[in-house]
Each structure stands twice: as structure tokens, then as C-alpha cells.
Amino acid sequence: MSIEPRTKRELLIKNILLSPALFWLIVFFMIPLIIILVYSFTDRGTYGNIVWTFQIDNYIRFADPLYIGIFWRSFLIAILTTVICFLIGYPLAYWMASQPAHRQNTLMLLMMIPYWTNYIVRTYAWRTILTREGILNQVLIALNLVSVENPPILLFNNQAVIIGLVYVSVVAMVLPCYASLTGLDKSLLEAAQDLYANRVRTFLYVTLPLTMPGIVAGCILVFVPSLGAYVTPDMLGGGKADMIGNLIAQQFGEASDWPFGSAISVVLMFVMLFGTLLYFRGLRSEETQR
């Protein structure tokens, strides 16, 4: 239970505890956010400088098919990544939850070790696997599945980006699903069995709906970072599968069009905040229903 700070002393303690973090978040997060918001309405000068006018051209520029294409691709890649992570991750979470308790801890640790390895390094590993002369093609050639002269191009395309994104984010799907599966009330499953529901029906009508909060949490944890991905499309897409993140980075890099880059970021952040808000609202309404 939280308490109302009544005395002057308590009020002082409360303020001392709050202010350093609030100061940091306001100065080094809120103000930069506002700067980007303001920049998104300014104009780019000839030398990449900021021209202080008010205009909405940066937002209108999104109508360009080039940018719509990149947005659309980013959405598709993020959604596909999320779906694949669910299809791979949920069965694994289900299997993990059915293991004896001591083994579950070991499995957890096994899952965390690659997750704590540097992101860049893990993505780079996929690059060495997927290159033209890489291990995967060598294996495919050895198995006589593809020809030596003309091995398939596995790197620098949308598929490579999706593989990389699934690889770095599948654990973020497994963990919340696993948490809600272990929290499942087993007596409900028994009740379903007693009512002559077979395994498939029990799963579809009891387990799946009851673990929905975990699934939704997992989907958000995978979708949000995938939509804003920058490193993976950069390293595995090789400029041929650019996503919103790369577009933003380009505006702040080579293109030096900070106002347009700011506008893209604002749109991206807005989409994400809106999505998360919807999620929390959904959670709340579900709680009130119970």
C-alpha cells in the first residue's frame, strides 16, 4: 500500500527520491523528444542546416511511393517476424512448461546465454552462415539440394532480415508465453478432460485463450523492436531490404536531412506508443471483465 506523504519531512523525502531520475528523464529524454518534434516541422537548408520555418512538408513527403514502400515493407517484415516467432516460440514454451521444475531452470539458462551475447556479433554470425560460399549453401550443395554452379542467394534480401530478426527476438516470445503457461490453473484442464474434450479441443478452447495475455505480451515484445530495427536490415539486408530504421539513420547520416529524419521518427514513435496504449487498454478491459 502506498501512503500519502503528510508531514513536511515525508514530502521532502519523496521529492529527494523522485528528483534525480525525473531530472535525468526530463532533460535527456523529454527535451530531446520535443526537439525532434520541433525539427520535424522545420525545413532543411542547402548545407543540411536547419531552417526555422513552420511547415508540414516533411510529413507530406511520406506520400512518395519510395517511402510508402519502405514503411509497408517494415510492417510486413515485423508482422512476419512476429508470426514466425509465435509459431516457433509457443510450442517451445509449452514443452518447457511441461518439464520437471529443476530442468526448467537449466533450460532457462540455456536460453539466456545466447541472448546475452552481443547483438552485433549474433547478427554477424548469420552473415557468415548465409553468404554465397557460407555454411548453409555448402550443406545444401553436399545434400545435392542445389547446384554447385548456381547456389541460391540467401543474404541481402528480405528473408535474411526476417531470419536475423527471428533469431534475436524469439526468446522474447518464449519467455512471456512460458510464464503464462506455468501460471495456468491445471484444474481447468482437468475439468475440460472430464467433460470429454480431447487434447486438441482442450488446447484450443482452454489453454490458448487463457494464455492470451502472455501471447500478446510476447507479440508486442517482438513486434515493436522489429518494426524499429536498424542493425539487422543494415547487416543482413545490405541496402536491399531497408526498413524505417535505416531510413531514419540515412537522414541523419549521408542525406543530412534532419527535419525529414525527425518527421519519420515522430511517425514511428507515434505508431508504437499507440500500439502499446491499445495493448494496455486491452489488458485493463480484460481485467474488468473477470
Place this chain on the structure above:
Amino acid sequence: MAVQFPGQIDQKQAGLTYQQENKPSFLSRLWQWLSTAYAGMFFFFLYAPIIVLIVFSFNASRFPTNWTGFTFDWYVQLFSNRLIGLALKNTLIVAITSTIISTIIGTMIAVAVERYRFRRKMAVNALLLMPIIIPDIAMAIMLLAFFVLIKIPLGLPSIIIAHVAFTISFVAIIVRARMASIGFTLEEAAGDLYANEWQAFWQVTFPLLLPGIIGGALFAFTLSLDDYVITNFVSGPSSTTLPIRIAGMIRRNITPEINAVSTLMLLVSMIFIPISLRLQRRANMD
């Protein structure tokens, strides 16, 4: 607490395969075999790239495609690489400093938010949540624009400022979860036993809070060690960190050395994670 009736199977042990108390049928054995095989494939997917990385760090050839013999050359080269040493030093300075700052102020705000009721608490909560939701790349360009506008030179201080800004929230969330689970009854009891607030906090609440604080600090530390996107935008030429150095090496295709440095980093995290988990578990048991 669940009451255990005689003959009732332990729910935790039975897990989801609760119906296997009878002799397992052929179908359920097949199901078990298939699901174990599936899990094996999953962990293969998780570990294969890492194993490939490690194996090729000992490969004599420059190219990560064919094996030509065993060598330690890349490790030797790595240790004589002054730039890597410098990058490692920078990474550690940034990670340690930013972890200390964000752990302290993140814990403070977590205690305040969890303990006191006040106006605009919703706004504080939202402010704490936002850095987690916003993508790295947006955070990176925001901070870059800010530092350039107010003319803070890009270097180690700007990296530390940025790392604290994105790790505070994670520390606060982890500490808050711990705080919520221990509650205030014990601190109140200490108050009833004439401990003053200060004593009650440091002698009762703080030790109980410690696993959460350690957990938060470790999380902040790993986030800082791992960060590439934000650091890449707010670092200067003399403040290169390890992930940025590695990314540069990848761009210039210095492959075996990258494999060697990755293997060493993996080794460190494989030693570091079990120790930290054990620490946390011990703290949890006390």
C-alpha cells in the same frame, strides 16, 4: 498454499502432461519424442550460429567459408591490437559509470513511486515507460540532435548520459516489482519496534530489496555493454566502444579477428551469467 491430498499427483511435477499417471500409451510416447526432438531443433537454431562463430575463430584461413587448419593466430593478433584494448577500456568505463548512476537514481524513483501516493503519478509512470517503448534508432537521433543543439561535445560523457537515460526505466521496473512483492508490513513492524524510518529502511527494506537492485544493475550493465545503435550516434572519434569497433571491423571484413573477439565475449558472459544468477538466487533465499 495448496492442500496435498494423499494420492494426488504433485501439480508442479506433473506440469502440463498431467494425464500421464497411467502407463504411457504409444501415442503419448510418440508425442513426447516429437516434442523433445522439436526442442532439440530449437536449441540447435539458437546455438548453431554461435558454434560456427567459435569454430571459425580457430580457422587458419581468412575466410569463414572453408576450414584450412587450426590456429591461435587471430587471438594473438587480437591481444596486440591496441584499438581493441582502447575500445574495451571505453566500454567498461561507460558501462560501469552509467550502471552506477542509473541503479542509484532508478532505485530511488522506484521506492518513491511504490511508496508514496501523489498527484501526476500517472505522468511519472508514463515518463518511465516511454524510453522502453521507443525504438533505439529514435532515441539515438533524439539524443544526437539534443547534444548538437546545446553543444555538448560527443564523447564518453555524452555516451554515459545516453546510457543512463535508457537504462533508468529498466532498473526502476525491476526494483518496483521486488518492492511490490515485499510490501511494507515488515517496515511498519520495525517502526512499531521503535526503529526510526532511516533504520527501518536500511535494516529491513533495503536488504530485502537488494536482489531487485542487483538484478536491475546487472540488466543495466548488459544493456550498456550491448548497445550499438545509440552509442554509434552519440560517440565521437576518440570514444569508440567495443560494439562500434566490432561493427567497423565487420564493415572492413576483418573476419577471423571478429570471431575471436566474439568468442572471448561469449566466454565472459558464460562465466558471468551463472555467477550473477546464483548471487540473485542466494539473495532471494535469505
